[in-house]
Amino acid sequence: MDTMTINKIVASLLIGLLLVKVGSMLSESVFDVEAPEHPAYAVAVAESEAAETAEAAPAKAAEPTLAELLTAASPDKGKRVFAKCMACHSVNPADGNKVGPNLHNVVGAPIAHRDDFNYSDALKSHGGTWTYEMLDHWLTSPKDTIPGNKMAFGGVSKASDRANLIAFLRANTENPPPLPAATAEASGDETATP
Numbered sequence: 001m002d003t004m005t006i007n008k009i010v011a012s013l014l015i016g017l018l019l020v021k022v023g024s025m026l027s028e029s030v031f032d033v034e035a036p037e038h039p040a041y042a043v044a045v046a047e048s049e050a051a052e053t054a055e056a057a058p059a060k061a062a063e064p065t066l067a068e069l070l071t072a073a074s075p076d077k078g079k080r081v082f083a084k085c086m087a088c089h090s091v092n093p094a095d096g097n098k099v100g101p102n103l104h105n106v107v108g109a110p111i112a113h114r115d116d117f118n119y120s121d122a123l124k125s126h127g128g129t130w131t132y133e134m135l136d137h138w139l140t141s142p143k144d145t146i147p148g149n150k151m152a153f154g155g156v157s158k159a160s161d162r163a164n165l166i167a168f169l170r171a172n173t174e175n176p177p178p179l180p181a182a183t184a185e186a187s188g189d190e191t192a193t194p
């Protein structure tokens, strides 16, 4: 190896070292930020995380039951969900049937509750009544609840939307059955929702 080559190697080593040094000085000046005296942001995050965990814990332990959802349900919100149904149904007794039967007084009524509507055989022969549970199943998926029915509607996927909808149908029923008790259905160690 001649001196020229050695010089080149030494020079490139020095340049390399210099670059590393400059780099670390730059990064220190960029990243070495003094910690604020009051880490307000960090505290806020920690608190809200704690609150979220506390709120989320019971929901993860058990999905709210239908009884609990119905207890908390709002007929007014349900009226908005009923917009999905209005092409085919009315709850106003004066309106009569549309594509689907009038739904006034349907809660607690026999399945296929109108004498003046031409139900499918599936609904006519089903028997039973529109309990809250049955309505919830039906509104989740009509075709799975009573196969062969002719209600061309996929279902309402959100449980709270269905509960609000059922509360709206209940508000349009003159003598509705009592709501299922929220505590009776719960697993036992749960306290009643306020």
Ligand code: HEC
Pocket (backbone or CB within 6 Å): 081, 082, 084, 085, 086, 087, 088, 089, 099, 100, 101, 103, 106, 110, 111, 112, 113, 114, 118, 119, 120, 122, 123, 130, 139, 148, 149, 150, 151, 152, 153, 156, 165
């Ligand atoms: C595309 C039209 C259509 C839509 C939309 C629709 N339905 Fe229906 N619904 C029907 C028809 C038709 C029947 C009768 C089904 C049969 O006879 O098989 C029916 C039956 C019912 C029944 C049974 C009534 C009885 O007398 O036993 C209920 C309850 C009901 N629908 C609720 C709803 C609700 C709530 C919605 C909105 C989320 C809805 N439907 C959306 C057409 C519809």
